[in-house]
Amino acid sequence: MSGPGPGFEYIQELQGRAIPRASDGSRTPGWDQPADLTKDPAEIPDPAVIHVAPALRDEIEAAMARYPDRRSAALPALKAAQRFHGWCSPQAILEAACVMRVTPGYLTAVATFYDMFELEPKGRHSVYVCTNISCSLRGADALYEEIAAAAGEDGEINVRHFECLGACDIAPMVSVDNVYYGPLGKGDAKRLVEDLRAGREPLPELRLALRRTAASELPAEHEQ
Amino acid sequence: MTQALLFKDIDEPNLADIAVYERRGGYEQLRKVLSMSQDAVLSELDASGLRGRGGAGFPAGRKASFLPKGDMDKYLVCNADESEPGTFKDRELMQKCPHALIEGIVIAARAGGINRAFIYIRGEYEEQAQILDRAIAQAYDAGYLGERILGSDVSVSLVLHRGAGAYICGEETGLLDSLEGKRGNPRLKPPFPAIEGLYGGPTLINNVETLMTMPQILRMGGNKYAELGVSGSSGTKIVSVSGHVQRPGNYEIELGIPSREIIYGLAGGPPPGRSVKLWFPGGSSAPVLTAEDLDVPYDFDSLAKAGSMLGSGAIIVVDDSTPVLDVALKTARFYRHESCGKCTPCREGTNWTVKMLERIEAGEATPMDLDIMASVQEQIIGNCLCVLGDAMAMPIGSMIAKFRGEFEKHMQRAQLTGASA
Ligand SMILES: Cc1cc2nc3c(=O)[nH]c(=O)nc-3n(C[C@H](O)[C@H](O)[C@H](O)COP(=O)(O)O)c2cc1C
Ligand code: SF4
Ligand code: FES
Numbered sequence: 001m002s003g004p005g006p007g008f009e010y011i012q013e014l015q016g017r018a019i020p021r022a023s024d025g026s027r028t029p030g031w032d033q034p035a036d037l038t039k040d041p042a043e044i045p046d047p048a049v050i051h052v053a054p055a056l057r058d059e060i061e062a063a064m065a066r067y068p069d070r071r072s073a074a075l076p077a078l079k080a081a082q083r084f085h086g087w088c089s090p091q092a093i094l095e096a097a098c099v100m101r102v103t104p105g106y107l108t109a110v111a112t113f114y115d116m117f118e119l120e121p122k123g124r125h126s127v128y129v130c131t132n133i134s135c136s137l138r139g140a141d142a143l144y145e146e147i148a149a150a151a152g153e154d155g156e157i158n159v160r161h162f163e164c165l166g167a168c169d170i171a172p173m174v175s176v177d178n179v180y181y182g183p184l185g186k187g188d189a190k191r192l193v194e195d196l197r198a199g200r201e202p203l204p205e206l207r208l209a210l211r212r213t214a215a216s217e218l219p220a221e222h223e224q
Numbered sequence: 225m226t227q228a229l230l231f232k233d234i235d236e237p238n239l240a241d242i243a244v245y246e247r248r249g250g251y252e253q254l255r256k257v258l259s260m261s262q263d264a265v266l267s268e269l270d271a272s273g274l275r276g277r278g279g280a281g282f283p284a285g286r287k288a289s290f291l292p293k294g295d296m297d298k299y300l301v302c303n304a305d306e307s308e309p310g311t312f313k314d315r316e317l318m319q320k321c322p323h324a325l326i327e328g329i330v331i332a333a334r335a336g337g338i339n340r341a342f343i344y345i346r347g348e349y350e351e352q353a354q355i356l357d358r359a360i361a362q363a364y365d366a367g368y369l370g371e372r373i374l375g376s377d378v379s380v381s382l383v384l385h386r387g388a389g390a391y392i393c394g395e396e397t398g399l400l401d402s403l404e405g406k407r408g409n410p411r412l413k414p415p416f417p418a419i420e421g422l423y424g425g426p427t428l429i430n431n432v433e434t435l436m437t438m439p440q441i442l443r444m445g446g447n448k449y450a451e452l453g454v455s456g457s458s459g460t461k462i463v464s465v466s467g468h469v470q471r472p473g474n475y476e477i478e479l480g481i482p483s484r485e486i487i488y489g490l491a492g493g494p495p496p497g498r499s500v501k502l503w504f505p506g507g508s509s510a511p512v513l514t515a516e517d518l519d520v521p522y523d524f525d526s527l528a529k530a531g532s533m534l535g536s537g538a539i540i541v542v543d544d545s546t547p548v549l550d551v552a553l554k555t556a557r558f559y560r561h562e563s564c565g566k567c568t569p570c571r572e573g574t575n576w577t578v579k580m581l582e583r584i585e586a587g588e589a590t591p592m593d594l595d596i597m598a599s600v601q602e603q604i605i606g607n608c609l610c611v612l613g614d615a616m617a618m619p620i621g622s623m624i625a626k627f628r629g630e631f632e633k634h635m636q637r638a639q640l641t642g643a644s645a
Contacts, residue, residue, distance in 0.1 A: 074405035115389030168466035214473020
């Protein structure tokens with residue numbers, strides 16, 4: 001084929017306006033550049049230099065001992081580090097990497113894959129609001145807005161959209177600090193936030209663990 | 225209408241405690257398999273016709289028989305990731321009857337000649353994980369787990385592993401990578417996990433409900449169990465019913481009963497004055513069915529014949545108050561979020577599907593967009609490393625095929641008003 005193909009002008013036009021480009025013309029700057037070989041390769045943090053709280057170290061070491069391969073402890077180690085530091089901060093990852101004898105880059109790659117790791121500072125309480133299909137059919141999107149509005153600028157309460165939490169039977173539902181509650185009705189969003197601020201268990205009567213199976217609540221004619 | 229095997233004593237107070245479980249006949253089947261040969265256990269599972277309850281419906285006995293014989297470390301991984309939208313059966317089973325899972329794990333380990341077992345539980349199920357932690361400790365203390373179980377020459381260790389929030393870790397090879405401490409990207413198959421799985425060793429992966437059914441099979445005898453249900457779908461199934469029904473929840477049914485009996489009879493159907501518009505018979509990955517399909521028998525083969533699948537056994541009911549576009553958007557956004565990004569058709573296809581649906585919602589779409597969207601779904605199916613891509617393409621494809629008129633009407637209305645209608 002000689003000369004530019006049929007789409008060429010269109011692409012030229014696009015290059016002119018729609019697609020932002022770096023000075024080298026690339027859409028993802030740096031992808032075509034070699035790694036900086038003058039830099040030292042990433043290192044496993046030196047335990048003589050990095051201070052790790054003994055309780056955190058013990059917890060991670062106990063996790064590593066449970067598996068045939070110590071790297072299997074990546075998730076438990078990151079969870080422990082997140083709990084100690086309040087979030088998966090670079091320092092938290094550095095300390096976990098130091099105990100696990102892996103590079104911080106390795107654990108960062110893992111942490112960024114999973115939804116439960118907080119990669120930015122966050123409040124003391126986490127409120128996951130499920131807004132997946134079954135919950136949204138029962139008003140979860142409005143519930144999310146209500147909870148977010150009630151929490152307002154309160155940095156201590158971390159309200160997040162979440163995918164199906166496996167409790168569509170109590171839709172619309174929330175997971176507050178890993179405990180499930182539902183179904184939430186009128187006024188419950190405000191009460192949830194008030195309870196958390198007052199240091200009480202939120203919505204105690206809506207706790208999932210208290211429920212019997214739906215099958216056991218069937219009207220009499222369904223009994224076998 | 226209900227048939228209680230797994231749910232027989234499920235609401236018994238403190239069933240999660242080992243003493244109560246034993247009083248109810250618990251761990252008797254574990255004792256039994258210790259003195260049976262591996263082949264005898266396998267043939268009971270085979271005779272039962274039990275098909276996997278996690279989604280794919282593969283015969284459980286056959287899968288266990290794929291593991292090579294020999295004296296290497298072999299692994300059993302219980303898949304307790306339960307992240308398929310609409311599914312919440314494993315949660316209730318583990319929360320209320322954790323010891324039946326442990327008993328099932330030892331039975332499956334015996335069938336596969338396995339010495340190391342893991343439970344991979346999704347990180348959000350922290351309450352259930354704590355219940356399992358306690359149950360596992362009790363089982364070790366009682367000698368049901370560990371070295372030389374109850375003085376026999378069978379040894380099985382069990383470790384509970386908590387995930388951290390990623391749907392793709394329910395896919396069996398993504399799960400293995402996650403359990404090895406990596407990002408949960410699925411692996412290329414073959415080699416299949418039965419040959420080269422966890423830490424490179426032979427690995428059997430089964431769903432929670434599959435494993436919890438095994439003590440029942442041993443108790444009844446495989447042939448007797450196979451009499452329950454219908455040909456090709458033996459036994460009972462826990463069905464999670466949610467969405468627009470009056471009594472959402474888990475129900476244990478005999479496979480093969482009409483779907484209508486589950487949706488209306490057990491779950492109470494949509495609220496008064498509303499009717500079923502569409503339903504997912506097996507989680508959000510299943511192609512949707514409509515009110516016309518309500519009499520389809522609820523079993524693997526009948527649902528496949530009706531163009532959908534039994535999947536994880538999760539029925540999501542949508543009534544006539546909800547536009548199909550809303551359901552399609554929720555579905556597509558979920559898969560876009562959960563795509564691990566390894567394959568182009570899935571990573572890009574989920575993203576573009578969401579964008580096109582948003583264009584429809586905003587009134588910026590042309591009728592051609594529906595065809596493009598349908599063809600994107602076709603190009604995803606069969607072209608990816610795992611079936612997450614298909615899991616979006618199938619339901620979205622089915623919604624476009626069955627509700628094309630509604631999509632078109634929405635586009636026209638949105639264009640006229642210049643906003644989402
Ligand atoms: C994207 C994706 C997600 C899955 N999620 C789950 C899950 O959460 N739980 C589960 O048991 N199986 C899940 N599966 C199916 C597993 O890959 C596997 O087939 C199953 O655990 C095998 O167990 P079974 O034979 O006992 O059904 C998923 C599959 C895919 C492709
Ligand atoms: S199909 Fe999607 S989720 Fe599965 S491996 Fe490919 S990109 Fe990942
Ligand atoms: S959709 Fe909300 S818990 Fe399943």
